[in-house]
Amino acid sequence: MTLVTFPESRSPRVTRRSEQRDMWLTRARALAPIVSEWRDAAEQDRRLPRPLFEALRDAGMYAVATSRELGGAEIRDERLVQMIEEFSRQDGSVGWNLMIAAHVSVVASAYLPVAGRGDVYTNGGHTVFAGGLLPKGAALRVAGGFRLTGRWTFASGCRQADWIIAPSVVMLDGKPHLRPDGSPEIRAYFVPASECDILDTWYTMGLRGTGSHDYQLTDVYVPEERSFAIQAEGPITSGVLTMRHVLPYAWPSVAAVALGIARDAIDAFIELAVNKTPALSSGALASQHTVHERVGRAEALVRSARAFLYESIRELPASRDWSTPVPDELTARIRLANAHAAQSAAEAVDLMFTAAGTSSIFAGSRLERCFRDVHVVTQHAGVAPSNIEMAGQSMLGLGLHIRR
Numbered sequence: 374m375t376l377v378t379f380p381e382s383r384s385p386r387v388t389r390r391s392e393q394r395d396m397w398l399t400r401a402r403a404l405a406p407i408v409s410e411w412r413d414a415a416e417q418d419r420r421l422p423r424p425l426f427e428a429l430r431d432a433g434m435y436a437v438a439t440s441r442e443l444g445g446a447e448i449r450d451e452r453l454v455q456m457i458e459e460f461s462r463q464d465g466s467v468g469w470n471l472m473i474a475a476h477v478s479v480v481a482s483a484y485l486p487v488a489g490r491g492d493v494y495t496n497g498g499h500t501v502f503a504g505g506l507l508p509k510g511a512a513l514r515v516a517g518g519f520r521l522t523g524r525w526t527f528a529s530g531c532r533q534a535d536w537i538i539a540p541s542v543v544m545l546d547g548k549p550h551l552r553p554d555g556s557p558e559i560r561a562y563f564v565p566a567s568e569c570d571i572l573d574t575w576y577t578m579g580l581r582g583t584g585s586h587d588y589q590l591t592d593v594y595v596p597e598e599r600s601f602a603i604q605a606e607g608p609i610t611s612g613v614l615t616m617r618h619v620l621p622y623a624w625p626s627v628a629a630v631a632l633g634i635a636r637d638a639i640d641a642f643i644e645l646a647v648n649k650t651p652a653l654s655s656g657a658l659a660s661q662h663t664v665h666e667r668v669g670r671a672e673a674l675v676r677s678a679r680a681f682l683y684e685s686i687r688e689l690p691a692s693r694d695w696s697t698p699v700p701d702e703l704t705a706r707i708r709l710a711n712a713h714a715a716q717s718a719a720e721a722v723d724l725m726f727t728a729a730g731t732s733s734i735f736a737g738s739r740l741e742r743c744f745r746d747v748h749v750v751t752q753h754a755g756v757a758p759s760n761i762e763m764a765g766q767s768m769l770g771l772g773l774h775i776r777r
Contacts, residue, residue: 397452400432401459408463415466415582416742419575420532429471434460436498438475440482440693443490444498449479450622450689454629454682461633462640465746466582468633470530472626473583477502477538479623480601481563483694484614489598493536493563503534503566506603506616508559510541510590514550518596519543521562524572529585534566537588539595540603552604559603561614562595579745605775615696617775621704622695624755625686628714631750632682635675635718638743642725643668645732645740658728667728671721678710678717685710701773708755709764715756722747 411425421429429435438453439445448456453475461468481502485493494500510523521541528537540561543550549557572587602613646659646668658664685707690697699707726733726744733740750756759776767773 397437397446397448397456398459401434401456401463404428404432404434404460405463408460408467412464412467412582413737415464419581420584421467421470421530421582423533425467426533429467430499430501433499434471435474435478435501437471438482439478439494439498439500443482443494445478445482446498447693449691449693451683451686454625454686457626458629458633458636461630462636463633464582465630465634465637465743465750466580468630469580469583469750472630473505473529474502474534476623476626477504479695480506480561480614480619481536481538483696484561484601484612485563486598486601486612489563489596489600492596492599496535501530501533501535502538503528503531503536504538504588506538506540506561506614506619508540508542508557508603510539510562512541512543512560512562512595514543514545515594518594518598519560519562519600521564521590521593521595524587524589526574526587527585528569528571528588529583531566531569531571531586531588532584536563537566537569538562539564539569539588539590556604560600561603562600564590564593564595564599568593577749579742579747579749617704618698619695620755620775621699621707622689622692624711625682625707627750627753627755628682628711628718631715631718631747631756632675632679634743634747634750635671635721638722638725638740638747639668639671639675641739641743642671642729645729649729649732651730658730664728667724671724674717674721674724678714682710682714701767705764705767705773708760711756712758712760712764715751715753716758719747719751 407425407428411422414422436445437448441447457468457472460471505527509525510521512519512521521539523541525539531537538561540559543558543560552558569588569590574587575585604613605616646664647657649658651658688703722743726740729740732738763774
């Protein structure tokens with residue numbers, strides 16, 4: 374196989390950033406034909422088909438967020454969100470899988486010890502990851518490392534991953550080992566996908582092609598260098614991932630998936646409307662005044678939500694490892710923008726789905742797929758309505774919390 378290589382790091386000029394953004398969007402758009410060719414198979418198989426996965430990998434799409442010293446492109450923030458949005462316009466499951474792989478790659482390349490990175494990144498920047506950061510397992514400390522047991526959920530892309538992340542609570546004498554601040558000690562562990570028992574659980578309404586199955590481990594050894602510490606709150610500490618600092622950088626990509634799906638829905642509806650004459654009507658669907666209003670409203674919803682989202686993430690401080698503290702005011706605004714974008718995207722899709730009449734109710738309809746996919750995206754914690762409540766609470770000077 375022929376894999377993309379990436380240029381050496383240069384000074385961070387605005388023109389250079391613009392060139393990189395355009396380059397990655399151009400590459401993403403160039404892959405649209407092969408995404409289209411395999412999107413129905415992904416839906417049916419509940420995973421990305423191998424030819425599609427290989428095309429994405431060989432084009433460097435799984436290496437975009439990996440650090441340059443490990444062979445990646447190290448794109449961040451606005452550029453990464455734009456790329457995820459474009460792939461989600463092509464197919465929500467593709468955008469979602471690339472988003473998850475990118476998020477895990479950012480933290481793996483930033484927080485794994487040097488020895489662990491050497492073990493994990495045997496394919497360089499094209500190493501593929503799956504999994505999330507919720508601690509669902511138990512880790513027993515043994516000589517040289519840990520033994521893991523547990524069951525984890527939502528391992529998007531696990532069927533094509535090289536490594537799966539398995540966050541776990543460190544146990545001592547049958548109880549969680551406590552950190553000095555009294556919170557449980559949690560570590561993220563990287564396990565070869567071949568050692569994970571993938572459970573066939575991903576039977577869902579939408580985003581079926583993500584293959585977000587459960588996986589489990591039973592007494593599997595992981596050396597300490599293939600792990601790093603996680604904390605929910607706390608000061609910046611070398612080698613420790615602090616969730617409070619990571620989330621403002623990571624969660625806008627979830628909103629981008631919803632926006633990409635909504636753009637696809639609007640485009641698909643317009644194509645349908647100019648060619649469809651509804652039953653009992655003398656003219657094309659596109660000639661109806663109610664349709665004009667719905668298309669205009671859907672477009673306004675998507676464009677305004679998108680503008681708010683990108684305006685917010687442009688204020689994020691540059692942070693290659695997502696550890697730079699983000700002020701609560703900005704974090705609250707980003708969370709508000711994330712949730713607003715996802716809700717607006719879902720509303721826009723609903724408008725197009727309804728306006729299409731019976732054309733949208735059949736399996737195989739592009740609008741039917743958009744409807745199912747976008748409503749799965751809205752269930753993610755990063756874009757849930759609770760973020761709007763938490764942002765409002767912060768604006769009133771009552772503090773910012775993850776959830777109530």
